[in-house]
Amino acid sequence: MASxxxxxxxxxSFRATSGLEPRYGNPPYYSRQARCSEL
Incomplete structure (x- = not known):
């Protein structure tokens, strides 16, 4: 879980610096859900 x-x-951090995630400013919960669906 820690990993x-x-x-x-x-x-x-990679998405934020690469500029490939325009929704990065949205609530953390939504951001987490988006990451799970992308992977």
């Missing part, structure tokens, strides 16, 4: 949290933080 999953680490992967999530890294993945969101």
């Amino acid at each position: 999953l949290r680490f992967v999530r933080s890294v993945w969101e």
Whole structure:
């Protein structure tokens, strides 16, 4: 579970810096759901 949290933080950081995630400003819950559906 700890590794999953680490992967999530890294993945969101990557999306935020790469500019490929325009919905990054939305609530964390929605952002988490979007990540799960994308993977």
